[in-house]
Amino acid sequence: MGERQVARRPGGSSSVRAAAAAREAPPSGVALLDVPLAKSGLPGGTTLGRVGRRMGLSTVRDLLFHLPRRYDDLREMRKLGDLAWVEDGEVVSARVQVADIRVEASFRRRVQRTIAVLEDETGSIEATWFGRRYIERRLHPGDRVIVSGKLKHFGRKRTLDNPDFQPEGRDDELLHVGRIVPVYRLTAGVTANRLRVAIREALDRGGHEYPEYLPADLRERQRLAPIADALEQAHYPATFEGRDAALRRMAFDELLALQVGMVGRRRQRGRDAARPIGVTADVDDELRSAIRGSIGRKLEREVALTPDQDAAITDIRADLERATPMLRLLQGDVGSGKTAVAAYALAAAARAGMQGALLAPTDLLARQHHRTLTSLLEDAAIPVELLTGSLTAASARHTLELVASGMAPVVVGTHALLQERVAFAALGVVVIDEQHRFGVEQRGQLEAKAGGDRAPHVLLMTATPIPRTLGQVLYADLDVSNLRTPPEGRLPIRTGIRRPDELEGTWQKVREEAAAGHRIFVVVPLIDEADAVDESTIASDGAPTGFWDASAPAAEAEAVRLRELLEPLRVGMVHGRMKAADRDAEMARFRDGELDVLVGTTVVEVGVDVPEATMMIVQGADRFGLAQLHQLRGRVGRGDAASFCVLVSDSVDETAQARLKAVAEIRDGFELAERDWELRREGDVLGLVQSGLPSLRVASLQRDDHRELAVEARAVAEEALDEDGRLRRGLEQLAAELRTGWLARVADAEPAGAA
Numbered sequence: 001m002g003e004r005q006v007a008r009r010p011g012g013s014s015s016v017r018a019a020a021a022a023r024e025a026p027p028s029g030v031a032l033l034d035v036p037l038a039k040s041g042l043p044g045g046t047t048l049g050r051v052g053r054r055m056g057l058s059t060v061r062d063l064l065f066h067l068p069r070r071y072d073d074l075r076e077m078r079k080l081g082d083l084a085w086v087e088d089g090e091v092v093s094a095r096v097q098v099a100d101i102r103v104e105a106s107f108r109r110r111v112q113r114t115i116a117v118l119e120d121e122t123g124s125i126e127a128t129w130f131g132r133r134y135i136e137r138r139l140h141p142g143d144r145v146i147v148s149g150k151l152k153h154f155g156r157k158r159t160l161d162n163p164d165f166q167p168e169g170r171d172d173e174l175l176h177v178g179r180i181v182p183v184y185r186l187t188a189g190v191t192a193n194r195l196r197v198a199i200r201e202a203l204d205r206g207g208h209e210y211p212e213y214l215p216a217d218l219r220e221r222q223r224l225a226p227i228a229d230a231l232e233q234a235h236y237p238a239t240f241e242g243r244d245a246a247l248r249r250m251a252f253d254e255l256l257a258l259q260v261g262m263v264g265r266r267r268q269r270g271r272d273a274a275r276p277i278g279v280t281a282d283v284d285d286e287l288r289s290a291i292r293g294s295i296g297r298k299l300e301r302e303v304a305l306t307p308d309q310d311a312a313i314t315d316i317r318a319d320l321e322r323a324t325p326m327l328r329l330l331q332g333d334v335g336s337g338k339t340a341v342a343a344y345a346l347a348a349a350a351r352a353g354m355q356g357a358l359l360a361p362t363d364l365l366a367r368q369h370h371r372t373l374t375s376l377l378e379d380a381a382i383p384v385e386l387l388t389g390s391l392t393a394a395s396a397r398h399t400l401e402l403v404a405s406g407m408a409p410v411v412v413g414t415h416a417l418l419q420e421r422v423a424f425a426a427l428g429v430v431v432i433d434e435q436h437r438f439g440v441e442q443r444g445q446l447e448a449k450a451g452g453d454r455a456p457h458v459l460l461m462t463a464t465p466i467p468r469t470l471g472q473v474l475y476a477d478l479d480v481s482n483l484r485t486p487p488e489g490r491l492p493i494r495t496g497i498r499r500p501d502e503l504e505g506t507w508q509k510v511r512e513e514a515a516a517g518h519r520i521f522v523v524v525p526l527i528d529e530a531d532a533v534d535e536s537t538i539a540s541d542g543a544p545t546g547f548w549d550a551s552a553p554a555a556e557a558e559a560v561r562l563r564e565l566l567e568p569l570r571v572g573m574v575h576g577r578m579k580a581a582d583r584d585a586e587m588a589r590f591r592d593g594e595l596d597v598l599v600g601t602t603v604v605e606v607g608v609d610v611p612e613a614t615m616m617i618v619q620g621a622d623r624f625g626l627a628q629l630h631q632l633r634g635r636v637g638r639g640d641a642a643s644f645c646v647l648v649s650d651s652v653d654e655t656a657q658a659r660l661k662a663v664a665e666i667r668d669g670f671e672l673a674e675r676d677w678e679l680r681r682e683g684d685v686l687g688l689v690q691s692g693l694p695s696l697r698v699a700s701l702q703r704d705d706h707r708e709l710a711v712e713a714r715a716v717a718e719e720a721l722d723e724d725g726r727l728r729r730g731l732e733q734l735a736a737e738l739r740t741g742w743l744a745r746v747a748d749a750e751p752a753g754a755a
């Protein structure tokens with residue numbers, strides 16, 4: 001409880017504190033900020049040192065930036081005589097004197113009940129605490145306290161239910177009651193009151209001297225509160241206006257950190273020299289027609305590149321000719337034809353006597369790309385090599401030699417490409433498929449293989465576009481090409497929503513499709529919690545792993561069930577706990593027609609191309625993200641037969657229903673991304689973090705005002721950085737804060753790389 005007296009002003013220490021200080025001389029001021037909580041001498045510091053890590057708290061600075069998740073307004077002091085007009089359940093505060101206190105063993109023996117009679121000059125009220133121990137040692141008849149608690153009416157009798165209380169004292173010493181009270185995220189072992197006391201003292205001993213890292217003129221221009229004031233007001237606001245100003249300051253700082261990181265990296269890249277890759281008109285023609293020819297042979301008809309593919313290729317051609325490295329993001333739905341565009345970029349490097357490398361997230365995908373690219377570049381007579389972990393030692397060695405000698409103009413691979421022993425003769429172009437599945441470092445490892453101070457041209461690909469409003473803020477350091485219109489002749493996929501007890505027709509359809517030689521995917525939510533870790537690295541927009549519940553149909557159970565239900569169809573299974581090789585083997589059997597039905601978790605989501613697949617059934621569809629459902633649906637409809645997607649859900653939740661309806665109605669991934677964004681605004685809890693976006697604590701890119709702030713922060717970042725992407729002189733404090741302070745976490749995040 002808040003009975004501990006907390007000194008706020010220098011020199012106001014209680015004698016207890018002074019004695020403790022004399023013994024241990026706890027650090028204070030700036031020196032306190034980096035001290036581990038356990039050594040901080042803060043009240044509760046030892047406990048916080050032990051359990052704080054669970055909340056990401058290790059130093060006093062971390063504690064200072066552990067901001068409230070909510071504020072309760074307990075400022076208004078009521079007279080007890082007025083409470084008859086206050087509604088049941090409302091939280092009220094009052095200044096009272098303790099008239100009586102007693103402890104009763106309740107009927108369930110061990111749970112004790114403490115009852116206090118509280119009074120002021122207008123009346124009296126009972127306060128009751130259930131199961132809370134030692135209240136009676138802290139409250140005595142005659143004590144003057146401020147209480148805040150929920151009012152309960154029992155007929156004419158009123159009580160305060162489990163109220164918080166604090167001895168009456170100076171108003172600025174109030175922490176838990178009678179003010180705007182901060183409510184924090186907690187963890188086992190830390191109570192709300194202890195955390196408030198610890199933070200109060202951290203503010204007094206260190207927070208108030210938090211060194212300002214933004215120059216005064218900038219703060220003035222942007223109307224930003226000083227950081228030390230912002231800390232005080234973010235935790236213990238005098239008014240809500242004060243709190244808003246504090247949070248605005250912190251939001252700005254986070255957005256500035258983000259933008260300084262992005263603009264800085266872009267400037268550095270701009271300075272890196274890349275080898276220009278000129279593509280003559282002849283070569284351009286040759287490559288485009290090789291790609292068209294290969295696709296046409298497969299489809300047994302003449303094809304043209306889509307206008308969007310043409311435009312993307314033209315953009316890339318212009319980028320490659322420059323002596324600064326390309327950094328372009330290619331966004332396009334599954335099936336929009338990104339691989340053809342990638343093929344052009346890789347081939348351009350090859351034609352210029354350099355090499356191109358494509359990095360794919362899984363073995364299966366790498367092999368699939370290898371096959372596709374080999375065909376796309378066949379007419380251009382450009383061979384494509386494959387490097388994955390599943391090659392035999394001998395063939396891996398052979399490929400490595402080809403790559404190192406420059407005999408391999410194009411190589412496709414998995415993480416195996418990142419190994420140290422992989423050396424390129426002249427790496428000119430890097431393509432990263434499903435770019436959000438790779439971290440910034442992994443991308444860096446591959447880029448570094450261009451050698452020396454040369455940077456390769458980079459093309460990032462993703463099937464999960466981000467909403468336009470977000471892109472404006474986050475992709476400002478990238479060039480973007482969109483493939484919006486899919487190749488002609490694609491049959492739309494009919495999507496329906498069904499309850500689990502309405503599936504009879506669906507299973508009938510499954511039998512018919514299988515009889516016609518087609519194949520069926522059945523996707524189920526995660527298999528168990530142990531899976532979550534594995535799957536979350538695989539899911540494209542973050543499977544809602546937090547929503548796991550044990551009643552979800554698991555892949556294994558579903559496979560067993562369907563084998564019986566669909567007899568004699570051949571039902572296979574893949575999930576995240578299988579070895580990658582087994583998983584790939586099973587998917588290959590499905591692709592090759594040895595299985596009719598494949599039951600799987602979202603591992604099937606990643607770009608496997610099975611033209612004969614015509615049905616996608618998603619069980620527990622409300623547990624998946626919108627983008628993920630769209631991706632899953634994209635697994636079918638790749639051939640020329642009509643295809644179907646069935647979203648199975650028994651959720652009655654309105655937002656869940658709205659989301660499923662959006663997927664059923666919207667076929668365009670870009671449009672769906674916008675809708676997703678709107679639905680998230682309306683309170684969907686799927687965090688942006690899960691979409692691979694940076695974790696901002698205070699700023700929210702879902703808020704219009706914060707996105708405006710982000711644009712301002714970008715302008716400030718552009719000005720604050722020199723040509724080399726370093727912060728200008730006079731900004732050393734900001735640089736330090738970004739390097740080691742509370743903003744370090746944001747500064748290191750790269751939205752585009754989605755680390």
Ligand code: ADP
Binds near residue numbers: 298305333334338340
């Ligand atoms: P993505 O990687 O964007 O999901 P792919 O590159 O795998 O898409 O292309 C999907 C399918 O569309 C492939 O079978 C490909 O052969 C075909 N395709 C690509 N471009 C065209 C085009 N311009 N016209 C017709 N079909 C195309």
Ligand code: MG
Binds near residue numbers: 338339607
């Ligand atoms: Mg693809």
